[in-house]
Amino acid sequence: MRSPEPLTGHIAETVTVPWSVVPEYHCFGCSPHNSSGLGLRFTPHGDGLLARFRLDRRFESYPGVVHGGLIGVICDEVMGNLIVLARRVPAFTVSQRTRFLTPLLIEHDYRCVATLSADKDGTIAAVADILDEDDGLCASSSAVYRPFALADVRHQLTLGDADVARLQHALSTPDPHFPHRNGDHP
Numbered sequence: 001m002r003s004p005e006p007l008t009g010h011i012a013e014t015v016t017v018p019w020s021v022v023p024e025y026h027c028f029g030c031s032p033h034n035s036s037g038l039g040l041r042f043t044p045h046g047d048g049l050l051a052r053f054r055l056d057r058r059f060e061s062y063p064g065v066v067h068g069g070l071i072g073v074i075c076d077e078v079m080g081n082l083i084v085l086a087r088r089v090p091a092f093t094v095s096q097r098t099r100f101l102t103p104l105l106i107e108h109d110y111r112c113v114a115t116l117s118a119d120k121d122g123t124i125a126a127v128a129d130i131l132d133e134d135d136g137l138c139a140s141s142s143a144v145y146r147p148f149a150l151a152d153v154r155h156q157l158t159l160g161d162a163d164v165a166r167l168q169h170a171l172s173t174p175d176p177h178f179p180h181r182n183g184d185h186p
Contacts, residue, residue: 046115114128129141
């Protein structure tokens with residue numbers, strides 16, 4: 001995958017995700033260290049987060065068409081990173097529903113825009129839309145996430161003590177693009 005130039009003609013500032021403090025993290029969606037991954041980069045977008053992308057034939061299902069599962073992955077990645085950036089807390093996906101309106105084509109420019117929608121019973125809900133160059137809606141996804149404390153999931157994550165300390169420091173450092181955290185948002 002290669003990231004296209006912004007469709008609006010200006011370059012927005014890329015946001016650094018907290019996971020980047022873990023040397024060689026290999027997230028399929030956003031790690032620059034995963035040569036098989038999507039390499040998504042994120043920019044602030046109003047109250048949400050945006051990722052622009054263009055997928056090549058490695059991500060094809062039918063000839064010329066992006067595999068539908070990757071559409072869900074991209075939406076989940078943008079929504080999940082919005083939560084970690086805006087709320088400064090990591091969260092696991094509890095459920096996700098994606099609606100496909102039109103096939104996404106290989107080697108075409110798209111953008112995924114995510115916003116937070118609600119908090120309920122200790123979970124955070126988010127929505128994401130994938131739009132084409134003409135602002136046409138191609139796919140829409142909604143998901144529910146459960147925030148977690150790193151200490152509570154140490155047995156599930158392959159992070160050493162130094163990685164946990166770096167990540168906890170990154171999560172406790174406010175991001176100027178996302179000044180609000182937890183329930184303290186507009």
